[in-house]
Amino acid sequence: MRVVIVGYGMAGSRLAAELHARGGEHKVTVLGAEPHRAYNRIMLSTLLAGKIGEPDVELAEIAGQGVDVRTGTGVTAIDRAARAVRTDDGDRIGYDHLVLATGSRALVPPLPGLDPTDLPARVAAFRTLDDCRRILAVARDARRVLVLGGGLLGLEAARGLAARGLDVTVVHPVGHLMERQLDPAAGAVLAGTLAGLGVRTELAVGGSAVEVDADEVRLRLTDGRTLAADLLVLSCGVRPETGLAAAAGLTVERGVVVDDRLRTNDPHVSAIGDCAQHDGTLTGLVAPAWAQARVVAQLLTGEDPTVRYRARPAVTRLKAAGIDLAAMGDPYDGPGEELTFADPARGTYARLRIHDERLTGAILLGDNPTVGTVVQLFDRGGPVPTDRRALLLGRSVGATAAAPAESPALMPDAATVCQCNDVRKGALVACWRDGARTVDEVVAATRASTGCGSCREAVTGIVDWLREADSVGAAR
Helix, strand or coil: CEEEEECCCHHHHHHHHHHHHHCCCCEEEEEECCCCCCECHHHHHHHHCCCCCHHHHECCCCCCCCEEEEECCCEEEEECCCCEEEECCCCEEECCEEEECCCEEECCCCCCCCCCCCCCCCEEECCCHHHHHHHHHHHCCCCEEEEECCCHHHHHHHHHHHCCCCEEEEEECCCCCCCCCCCHHHHHHHHHHHHHCCEEEEECCCEEEEEECCCCEEEEECCCCEEEECEEEECCCEEECCHHHHHCCCCECCCEEECCCCECCCCCEEECHHHEEECCEECCCHHHHHHHHHHHHHHHHCCCCCCCCCCCCCEEECCECCECEEEEECCCCCCCEEEEEEEHHHCEEEEEEEECCEEEEEEEECCCCCHHHHHHHHHHCCECCCCCHHHHHCCCCCCCCCCCCCCHHHCCCCCEEECCCCEEHHHHHHHHHCCCCCHHHHHHHHCCCCCCCCCHHHHHHHHHHHHHHHHHHHHC
């Protein structure tokens, strides 16, 4: 089977890896418009902060017999009748199955002074590795930075640049930060935490125009004020890349519409990742994109013809140094109990919604040692402890099924350690039993911690526990 994958980002590269790992008689061609090898977008804010270098964001290269990766090669058209794609270098590539993993693009707001196709030198979006390079090039000689947009990516960019010692101000048109994930109270606590980390916020005010000259960039605000800086970073949301699909006559709404097999209205074309719309929903996160890649690989290789994609409840984590934030489900509406706790002076906020003894939504901001337990309860649908205060305040919950594991020995094998890759504790243990003896070996075999990286400490703890348990057993 000839499989052509359009897009060499986190979804497309993972699908190529899944197909390659399963072997079989497949000729896989991956076409990536960006000139680089695949990289981890989640880690770009850490790159902005100067904590890692570009090699650290690169994903493992897919190579070997039957895999042809072409970077810097865009696709200009799909000929569904002939089952072929045309590239921007004039090539024509036939396929038996086509997978669209075209991702999404940064939204440039329609403000006077901004041309989406040609941004001024002191203005940059924050989405790609090239965007990151552009930001860093200006930031080297900058003192003041404006970030337009107080969502997840905007705050990650702001925190990364503040870590470099820059004076950063976030401008957000809504009255509180991260309004898609947080309530106003949590947003206020988060703004206080950011202020302590050197990031100011201007809320409930948007931009009305941008002016740029050789010395600075000026952002005019909707309230009549003007803010000046050396660099303006745009983080105003993203839009799925659907133009190629729409031009080919595939069904497109907000994204490319797919069914439970990730197929479009053409059975020879699938879509995964940011560009795909499944059950009316866009994902925008890495965990569902990688889960979709696994399903498509299982179907195309015949490993499991019955497998279907089922979206799992998403857990959003803010990837920014000095901020511990997890948001999941809907903690605002619906039946059941609602519990809240706020300590703005300590940067702590918690909100839970519980229905039928199950956690249906939560916001946890600040140092809360039960965050892992809360994520597990939400992910697995396990019963919450009788003492609800345990989850809010982070103190011991006693002997309950939901108690946080003081040792990996107490953690059930079904517990999800890595949300991005859906790696459970049992898989890490099995990997150890199969011969892996270091954290890096376990990570290479299971992919745990290769997404956002927030579970690296937990993976290390489990490996250390396994090593100690084996040494004790050998001594006996």
